[in-house]
Each structure stands twice: as structure tokens, then as C-alpha cells.
Amino acid sequence: MIGLFMFLDETTIEVESGKGGNGCVSFIRKKNMPRGGPDGGDGADGGSVVFKSSRDVIDYWEISRRRKYSAQKGQPGDANFKSGPNGVDTIIYIPAGTIMYDADTKEIIFDFIEPNMEFIICKGGRGGKGNSYFKSSINQIPREFELGVEGEHRTVFLELRVIADVGLVGLPNAGKSTFLSSISAARPKIANFPFTTLNPNLGVVNIKGYTRIVVADLPGLIEGSSEGKGLGIRFLKHIQRTRLLLHLVDINPDNGESPVSNYINIRKEVVNYDKKLQAKDEIILLTKCDDDDETSYEQQKLEFEQETGQKVIMISSLLEIGLNGVLEEIAAKLRKLDIEN
Numbered sequence: 147m148i149g150l151f152m153f154l155d156e157t158t159i160e161v162e163s164g165k166g167g168n169g170c171v172s173f174i175r176k177k178n179m180p181r182g183g184p185d186g187g188d189g190a191d192g193g194s195v196v197f198k199s200s201r202d203v204i205d206y207w208e209i210s211r212r213r214k215y216s217a218q219k220g221q222p223g224d225a226n227f228k229s230g231p232n233g234v235d236t237i238i239y240i241p242a243g244t245i246m247y248d249a250d251t252k253e254i255i256f257d258f259i260e261p262n263m264e265f266i267i268c269k270g271g272r273g274g275k276g277n278s279y280f281k282s283s284i285n286q287i288p289r290e291f292e293l294g295v296e297g298e299h300r301t302v303f304l305e306l307r308v309i310a311d312v313g314l315v316g317l318p319n320a321g322k323s324t325f326l327s328s329i330s331a332a333r334p335k336i337a338n339f340p341f342t343t344l345n346p347n348l349g350v351v352n353i354k355g356y357t358r359i360v361v362a363d364l365p366g367l368i369e370g371s372s373e374g375k376g377l378g379i380r381f382l383k384h385i386q387r388t389r390l391l392l393h394l395v396d397i398n399p400d401n402g403e404s405p406v407s408n409y410i411n412i413r414k415e416v417v418n419y420d421k422k423l424q425a426k427d428e429i430i431l432l433t434k435c436d437d438d439d440e441t442s443y444e445q446q447k448l449e450f451e452q453e454t455g456q457k458v459i460m461i462s463s464l465l466e467i468g469l470n471g472v473l474e475e476i477a478a479k480l481r482k483l484d485i486e487n
């Protein structure tokens with residue numbers, strides 16, 4: 147089982163680029179040239195530290211096992227105009243969706259909003275010039291040289307905001323993971339108890355006539371999530387970036403409340419967490435509507451729509467009822483957003 151603590155979506159790491167190599171002071175020594183000219187080569191540049199976003203990295207678990215990442219130094223210059231190889235860059239692969247902050251000032255340094263973005267956080271120090279560089283008509287035997295420039299040092303705070311088109315929200319046990327597994331190849335853990343999902347699961351769905359989208363199944367929200375109750379708050383940030391919310395509401399809630407009040411309560415938590423989420427497009431699903439002969443579901447749906455003033459879709463992930471309708475609605479909403487932006 148992948149537990150909560152195995153998914154690390156925040157970390158602080160220290161990075162340092164390589165110092166440039168010093169320039170060399172040397173003079174040509176040959177039998178027939180007793181007072182040969184300068185031949186000290188330049189120092190090589192130090193390696194840089196580069197962050198690169200990748201689709202294949204899920205979280206910071208792997209990279210946080212090291213507190214500090216240093217790139218290689220540049221080699222010093224040598225006699226005979228030799229310059230050593232530059233220091234090798236250190237590339238740190240991070241999940242796409244990472245926001246990188248300066249750990250001290252909390253200022254955003256870079257936002258890796260998609261895979262394959264690169265950012266040089268510490269540039270390698272420049273190599274120093276060797277004495278051969280300083281030779282001129284008035285200075286035939288220069289002893290000057292430069293030291294390599296020191297590497298840069300920074301401490302960064304990395305925060306992951308899962309990148310998905312659609313985020314699934316709802317109470318624990320509402321059927322979010324089941325829904326994701328019935329529309330995609332993702333196989334999140336499903337069980338009949340709250341807080342089965344402890345970290346975000348991503349699923350890819352190919353919507354006919356539209357495109358491939360990513361759906362994020364998130365841990366359930368409860369009353370008080372926005373203030374830190376349950377697991378919710380750690381993951382609410384992940385829905386800030388999704389383009390669309392899918393709010394799943396159990397038609398037969400196991401907490402004794404009505405579907406409408408459950409919906410309203412969770413909605414409150416979401417908006418309480420971030421006012422901007424109020425404006426985000428939302429599709430409401432009444433889940434576990436297994437029995438299509440059951441006319442009371444239809445009745446409940448109408449009541450829900452009347453009370454909330456919102457349209458809802460009835461689904462059963464178990465019997466695969468209504469799923470295509472949901473995908474069509476997702477495509478319609480995303481298309482509209484595509485045009486608007």
C-alpha cells in the first residue's frame with residue numbers, strides 16, 4: 147500500500163553550482179626558447195544546477211533523500227594552453243506542476259507548469275583566464291591570471307500542484323476512485339470506508355472527438371477540511387489548477403445527511419479554502435444510482451436540481467451507467483474554456 151507519508155508534495159533542498167577552475171600561470175620551456183612566452187590555459191567553467199520537469203516523476207520522495215545537490219567544479223587551466231573540461235551540470239528531475247520558491251524570501255522563482263521545462267537555478271562559476279590571455283606587446287611575460295568564479299548557492303522550497311484538467315472532489319466514500327477507475331486505466335485503491343485515498347491518483351481519459359485529458363482523484367473532503375480537518379487541506383491546493391471540478395455526491399449518503407446538504411457543505415469548504423474556486427466550472431454527479439428502475443432516484447435528482455439550481459448527472463460506476471454522458475459534458479465544458487482562453 148502506498149501510504150500518506152510516501153507521497154511527498156513539498157520539500158526543501160539546497161543547491162550549489164560548481165566553482166570555475168583557476169587560470170594557469172606557465173611559460174613555454176623549450177631548449178631553443180629559454181625565455182618562452184606565457185602558455186597558461188584558462189580554467190574551465192563549473193557545472194550548473196538545473197531543474198527539469200518530467201512526467202515520470204511523481205513526487206519529491208526520491209530527490210529529498212539528499213539535502214544538498216552540488217554540480218562539479220571546472221578543472222583548472224594547465225600549461226601548454228590547456229583548458230580542462232567544464233564541470234558536469236547536475237540535473238534534478240522534478241514533477242511537472244512544481245512551483246519553486248526561494249526558501250528564505252518565499253518568492254516564486256519558477257513555475258514548472260508542464261513537462262520538459264528547464265530552469266538553471268545556479269549557474270556554474272566561470273573559469274579564470276590563464277596568463278597566456280594577458281600577453282600583449284607591452285606585457286610579454288605576464289604573471290597575471292584569474293581565479294575561477296565561485297559557484298552560486300541557493301535553498302529552494304518545492305511545492306507540487308498536481309496538473310490535471312479535471313479534479314474529483316467530494317466526501318470520503320462518495321465513489322471518486324471507483325469513478326476514475328471506470329473511465330480510465332488507473333487502478334486506485336477502492337474500499338467501503340472513508341479516507342481510502344490518501345494521495346492524488348491521476349488517470350488519463352481519451353474522450354472521443356475531443357482529446358486526452360488527465361483526471362485527478364483526490365482524498366475525500368469533510369466539513370472543516372479548509373481549516374485542516376481530515377486530509378483535505380493538504381490536497382485542496384491541487385484543485386486550484388484543474389480546469390474543471392467534478393463534484394461527486396452519494397445519492398444514499400452514509401453520514402445520514404441529505405445529498406444536497408452534503409453537496410453544499412463540501413462546496414463551502416472548497417470556496418472557503420480559496421474564493422477563486424467559486425468561479426471554477428463544476429459538474430455535479432449523483433453517484434451509485436445503480437438501479438435504473440428506481441424511480442425515486444429520478445425524483446431525488448429533480449429535487450437536488452431544484453434546491454441547488456444546478457444541473458446534475460446520475461451515474462453508476464458499478465454498472466457503467468451515465469459515464470459517457472459525463473465525458474461528453476466534460477468535453478463540452480473544456481471546449482468552452484479552450485475558446486475563452
Ligand SMILES: Nc1nc2c(ncn2[C@@H]2O[C@H](COP(=O)(O)OP(=O)(O)OP(=O)(O)O)[C@@H](O)[C@H]2O)c(=O)[nH]1
Pocket residue numbers: 316317318319320321322323324325335336337338339340341342343344364365366367433434435436461462463464465
Ligand atoms: N453500489 C455502488 N457502489 C459504489 C459505486 N461507486 C463506488 N461504490 C462503492 O463505494 C465505496 C467507496 O468507493 P471509493 O471509490 O473508494 O470512494 P472514494 O470517494 O474514492 O472514497 P475516499 O477515497 O475515501 O475519499 C466502495 O465500497 C465502492 O465499491 C457505484 O456506482 N455503485
Ligand SMILES: [Mg+2]
Pocket residue numbers: 322323324334335336342343363364365
Ligand atoms: Mg478514493
